[in-house]
């Protein structure tokens with residue numbers, strides 16, 4: 001029925017290198033760009049006016065319904081490299097892909113346009129090798145541009161802050177029990193500050209527990225100073241806070257303390273971070289990603305130790321790009337990768353588990369209580385709280401479990417570590433709801449620290465443990481909107 005048949009059949013078979021089905025805005029643009037290749041381009045479109053325009057532009061365009069199954073008969077496939085199915089009609093595109101897939105050889109690529117994710121799946125099922133969704137591509141480009149502008153804007157502001165404070169002494173405060181993301185970010189700020197004659201010291205409180213973290217600091221020889229008391233902050237002209245943003249929350253800085261710089265990627269809840277320079281981006285997976293962007297933009301020389309440190313920071317905070325990862329994290333990692341000292345990284349990552357972590361894992365498995373898809377486990381008194389997240393990670397791999405909550409007692413606190421792979425649950429919010437102020441985190445990973453003070457009435461250790469367990473389990477399940485099964489106890 002379509003007039004294409006006659007007009008095509010009447011001449012000899014077409015021998016395209018590129019066959020474009022659909023000559024609208026996208027098809028036309030693709031044809032124009034491909035022209036530089038000097039391969040034969042053939043375009044089919046159902047619209048007469050469009051075909052005419054293409055012809056006037058010098059293209060080999062034909063009138064034809066791209067979903068017509070007899071269209072394949074008019075093509076000689078000998079030189080064919082690619083079939084690009086680019087019309088705005090999803091159903092016609094699906095038919096065209098199904099018609100061409102069985103007749104072209106394996107080496108011919110079929111690329112197709114879809115209007116949404118659902119149609120994308122149908123096109124893949126029909127045999128397309130690559131499917132793209134135009135709105136998605138446009139939005140990615142816009143967001144990438146906005147991100148770039150934000151980095152540029154923040155970079156300029158940070159540079160002028162440092163310029164204004166030339167020669168001062170800056171204390172860089174990390175969150176308590178700092179992890180590789182916080183440590184490497186502090187290290188990066190130290191290098192950036194050097195460029196402006198600002199001398200720095202990296203400060204932390206708590207412990208550097210995880211044996212990998214200890215190896216990390218030693219191997220990279222990152223200088224770090226333990227905070228000894230509130231008056232130690234007076235040694236500095238200004239303070240910077242990294243990987244946390246509120247004084248007193250996950251750090252030992254007195255609440256209300258005046259800060260010069262805040263750089264963080266965690267959401268801060270209702271309290272607004274307050275400093276002379278603030279850069280809190282919750283749309284990236286690590287603080288190291290933000291600092292990497294600064295290094296790039298401010299043209300700071302990145303040593304192979306610093307590159308390795310930041311790369312390790314990004315990888316640990318995103319759980320090797322599996323958690324809360326955005327394109328910015330990948331971009332930062334790909335910038336750092338060739339600059340990194342890989343021997344050093346290999347030494348840091350020796351995945352031997354410490355005896356203590358193994359013990360905690362054993363306790364967590366033994367003491368587990370499963371309610372629905374939630375697994376909760378009390379591991380009792382611990383000496384190293386880093387064993388908790390490792391156990392929580394490990395148990396999340398258990399069949400039928402989508403949330404894990406592992407808790408233990410150290411010093412005068414209960415530490416809770418939770419993991420989640422149910423996309424409907426924002427674990428950080430649940431934890432905050434259950435345990436208040438000193439709890440929070442990401443949708444898939446969160447933690448809490450609860451003072452044991454409330455249980456001080458317990459007469460002995462066993463009673464204390466029992467009370468803690470009941471309370472943690474009850475509060476967590478309530479926040480999850482689940483009933484705790486009290487009869488079990």
Ligand SMILES: [Mn+2]
Nearest residue numbers: 181243287317
């Ligand atoms: Mn972090």
